[in-house]
Amino acid sequence: MVKAGAALAIFLLFVIIHLINPAFLPHMFGLLARGDILETADYIASFGPWAVLFSFLLTLFVNALGFPPAIIFSTANTLIFGIFWGIVLSVVAETVGVAISFILLRFFFRDAAEKIISKNKTLSNLDKYSGKRGFVVMLIARMVPYFPSVMLNAIGALSAMSFRDYVIASLVGKFPSTGIEAIIGHDALTHQEDPTRMILVILFAIILIAGAWWYERSAARKAAAEEHRR
Numbered sequence: 001m002v003k004a005g006a007a008l009a010i011f012l013l014f015v016i017i018h019l020i021n022p023a024f025l026p027h028m029f030g031l032l033a034r035g036d037i038l039e040t041a042d043y044i045a046s047f048g049p050w051a052v053l054f055s056f057l058l059t060l061f062v063n064a065l066g067f068p069p070a071i072i073f074s075t076a077n078t079l080i081f082g083i084f085w086g087i088v089l090s091v092v093a094e095t096v097g098v099a100i101s102f103i104l105l106r107f108f109f110r111d112a113a114e115k116i117i118s119k120n121k122t123l124s125n126l127d128k129y130s131g132k133r134g135f136v137v138m139l140i141a142r143m144v145p146y147f148p149s150v151m152l153n154a155i156g157a158l159s160a161m162s163f164r165d166y167v168i169a170s171l172v173g174k175f176p177s178t179g180i181e182a183i184i185g186h187d188a189l190t191h192q193e194d195p196t197r198m199i200l201v202i203l204f205a206i207i208l209i210a211g212a213w214w215y216e217r218s219a220a221r222k223a224a225a226e227e228h229r230r
Contacts, residue, residue: 041076063097066150075185095171105157134161142173145180176205
């Protein structure tokens with residue numbers, strides 16, 4: 001009953017938007033389907049002083065939906081707001097979007113997933129592992145450029161990973177991946193290649209991976225020590 005109410009609320013939100021501006025949703029879905037970065041950037045910029053808020057909400061929605069690829073919007077943001085602020089805006093909006101996706105997917109499908117997992121020993125072990133080591137796995141996965149976000153959203157939501165670990169791993173992991181995607185897209189469209197930016201982002205990613213590896217090793221040693229004391 002609660003899930004049906006939540007689904008109805010989402011449907012009513014789209015109905016309200018359509019009633020306020022009937023042309024908005026068809027135009028938006030057409031824009032998303034075309035996936036034209038320059039057209040997207042021009043449309044966002046057309047909102048003037050509200051462009052930042054609109055871009056935030058649009059990027060959030062796309063990442064919650066999982067379609068189309070987020071690179072379209074992260075690149076558009078760098079064209080409008082500059083490399084640094086475009087990446088920051090994209091990462092924050094993308095993180096909020098995948099957090100919403102996590103909540104919705106877990107709310108609607110985790111119960112069904114648990115029934116399937118409980119009947120399979122291998123899946124049960126993987127589920128337990130995701131609860132203990134899910135942070136590091138998600139962190140590293142989020143660092144991989146061009147990796148389908150919708151897949152990671154589903155894996156995180158249907159696993160035993162906590163919401164807190166999922167959000168932090170997504171926020172930190174998205175900085176290098178979004179940075180690489182946005183810089184490549186920005187430089188390709190503006191013909192202003194700057195290797196220094198890319199090197200800095202890659203170095204940041206290496207530091208994060210090394211930190212994640214150290215964290216994983218430390219957590220494993222701590223868990224082993226506690227198990228030994230028992």
